[in-house]
Amino acid sequence: MAQSHVCSVFLVLLLTAVRTSGEFVPLGNSVKLQSDQNCSDGELKLDRRLKDDQPMEVARRVHGVWLPAESYKGRVENDSSAGILLKHVNFNDMGWYEFTCNGSSSFLISVKVVQITEVSMSVEEAVTLPCHSSTNDEPVKFIRWQRGAERVLEMNVSSGNTTYGTGLEGRVSLSSEWRSHGNLSLTVMRTGPEDGRLYSCFVGYESGNREMENPAVVRVSPQNSTEEKDRIQVLLGESATFPATRNCSKENAELIHRSCDKCTRPVARYQDGAWSPEPDYKNRVDQGDTVTLNNTNINDSGLYELTCNETATELDVVPFHVVQAAEGQTVTLQCHHVTTNKTVECAWWEKDGKRVFGTNFSSCEIKPEAGFEGRVSLADEALKRGNFSVTVRQVRQEDGGVYRCYVQVDGKKERGIPAATRLTVNEEKLGSYRRRWDRTGDAGIVQETLGSYMLQKEQKGFSLYRGDRENRGRPGSHSGMMLLK
Structure with missing residues (x-):
C-alpha cells in the first residue's frame, strides 16, 4: 500500500x-x-x-x-x-x-x-496520487493530470471524453467521486520504474480560471528496500529455477527457504563444484550448477535466501484452473474477489505476462487489446457479486495460454481467485464427427468417427471400436444404434 x-x-x-x-x-x-x-x-x-x-x-x-x-x-x-x-x-x-x-x-x-506530497510505489502494483478540490462552487470544464510538462490524463467534463498520454490508456484512471466528493485522485496501475516522476493536478473552470489543486504536486518514488529481491512466479506443479545460484560458487553455500520469520528449511548446498539437494528436497532438486525446484506445491511459496551473496528471491506458486475448448466455442475464464466494504477501481486479465483485456469501473467499459475486440464481455453485476469472470467468444488457436486475473482494491493490485487459468484450444469442435460411407451392395459400410472411436455397420447390427479399423480393439455388438436409409 x-x-x-x-x-x-x-x-x-x-x-x-x-x-x-x-x-x-x-x-x-x-x-x-x-x-x-x-x-x-x-x-x-x-x-x-x-x-x-x-x-x-x-x-x-x-x-x-x-x-x-x-x-x-x-x-x-x-x-x-x-x-x-x-x-x-x-x-x-x-x-x-x-x-x-x-x-x-x-x-x-x-x-x-x-507543498509537495511524497508517494512511494512498488513496481507492478497500483498507486493512487491524491488530489482534492471543490467541484460545486464553479462549473468545471476539465480536469488534467500532468507528469512534468507531459499530459497523463485529461477529462473534458462537458463532452465526457478522456484523453491519455502515450502508453497510459488503460493504466490510469480518475476517481469516480470527483464530482460528488471533489476527489480528483489519479490511480496508476501496473507501475514501472518510468512512473517514478513528478505529477501535478489541475482543474479548469468555465470562467477561464485554471487552478492547481491540493496537493498541487505529487512525487512518486520507487519503494526503498533494504535487500535486492528477485521474483519468480510459476504455476502449481511447474519447475522453478533460481538464476542467482549459478553465480554462487562458495563452498558450503546454502539456498534456504524462509516461509515465515522463524520457519527456515535448507533446500540445497554447494559442495565440490555443484549444488546438491538437502534431504527434504532429495527427489525434487537435481544436482548441477543451478538450483531448480521441480514439481512445485503451494507450500513452496515464500522467500529463498542465498548465503553466499546475501541475495533473496521471492517464489510465488500459483494454483490454476484448466479450461479446454474447441475453435469457435465460447468459454468463461473464472475470476472472483471479495468486494464487500472495499473500493474496487478496475480489473484486468494478463496472458503470458501481457495485458489482454480489462475494465475501469468508473466507465464500466471493457477494453480489449488487439485480437480480442468484440469477443470479450464481463459478468453482470461484477462489483456487486465480486465476479470478474470474462467470457471469450469464438475462441481461436492463438487464444490458448495462461491467463491471470488481477483486481485493483483500495489502490493495491491483488490476484483474483483462481489466480490463473490455463486455456487449451483444440482444432476440432468437441463432439463433432466426420462421416465416410461406401455402399457395397447389401453389406454397406458406414463409419462414424468420434474422436478415436469408430462405429461400423456389419451384416448384423453395429460394432463400436476404439482406434482405427485396421488396429481395432475388441468390438461390442450394439444393434439399433443407427438406422441407414
Whole structure:
C-alpha cells in the first residue's frame, strides 16, 4: 500500500506578461528567471516586489554580467544576458519578480510556493496520487493530470471524453467521486520504474480560471528496500529455477527457504563444484550448477535466501484452473474477489505476462487489446457479486495460454481467485464427427468417427471400436444404434 507524507516544497513559475508558463522546482534546487527582452542598450535589473510594492533588488546586469544584491550573494548565478539562476529556493522566495530595462518595467514573474506530497510505489502494483478540490462552487470544464510538462490524463467534463498520454490508456484512471466528493485522485496501475516522476493536478473552470489543486504536486518514488529481491512466479506443479545460484560458487553455500520469520528449511548446498539437494528436497532438486525446484506445491511459496551473496528471491506458486475448448466455442475464464466494504477501481486479465483485456469501473467499459475486440464481455453485476469472470467468444488457436486475473482494491493490485487459468484450444469442435460411407451392395459400410472411436455397420447390427479399423480393439455388438436409409 502506498504511503504519503508532505516532504518538500515546489516552486511554480507563472509567467503572466507576454507569455504564461509553469515550472516545478524542488526546494533547494535552482530556478531560471529570465526576461522576455535583452535590453541590450541599457541597464537590466531584477527586483522582487514586496507586499507593500516596494522593490528589493535581487541582481543587476553590469557589462553583461549579473551581480547579486547583498542579500542574494551565493544564490545568483549567470544564466544568460537576459536572466539568472536563483539557487537554493526557499519558502520565502514566494512573490512577484520584476525585470526593468532602464528603469521601466518590462516583465513580471509570479513565484508561488506550494507543498509537495511524497508517494512511494512498488513496481507492478497500483498507486493512487491524491488530489482534492471543490467541484460545486464553479462549473468545471476539465480536469488534467500532468507528469512534468507531459499530459497523463485529461477529462473534458462537458463532452465526457478522456484523453491519455502515450502508453497510459488503460493504466490510469480518475476517481469516480470527483464530482460528488471533489476527489480528483489519479490511480496508476501496473507501475514501472518510468512512473517514478513528478505529477501535478489541475482543474479548469468555465470562467477561464485554471487552478492547481491540493496537493498541487505529487512525487512518486520507487519503494526503498533494504535487500535486492528477485521474483519468480510459476504455476502449481511447474519447475522453478533460481538464476542467482549459478553465480554462487562458495563452498558450503546454502539456498534456504524462509516461509515465515522463524520457519527456515535448507533446500540445497554447494559442495565440490555443484549444488546438491538437502534431504527434504532429495527427489525434487537435481544436482548441477543451478538450483531448480521441480514439481512445485503451494507450500513452496515464500522467500529463498542465498548465503553466499546475501541475495533473496521471492517464489510465488500459483494454483490454476484448466479450461479446454474447441475453435469457435465460447468459454468463461473464472475470476472472483471479495468486494464487500472495499473500493474496487478496475480489473484486468494478463496472458503470458501481457495485458489482454480489462475494465475501469468508473466507465464500466471493457477494453480489449488487439485480437480480442468484440469477443470479450464481463459478468453482470461484477462489483456487486465480486465476479470478474470474462467470457471469450469464438475462441481461436492463438487464444490458448495462461491467463491471470488481477483486481485493483483500495489502490493495491491483488490476484483474483483462481489466480490463473490455463486455456487449451483444440482444432476440432468437441463432439463433432466426420462421416465416410461406401455402399457395397447389401453389406454397406458406414463409419462414424468420434474422436478415436469408430462405429461400423456389419451384416448384423453395429460394432463400436476404439482406434482405427485396421488396429481395432475388441468390438461390442450394439444393434439399433443407427438406422441407414
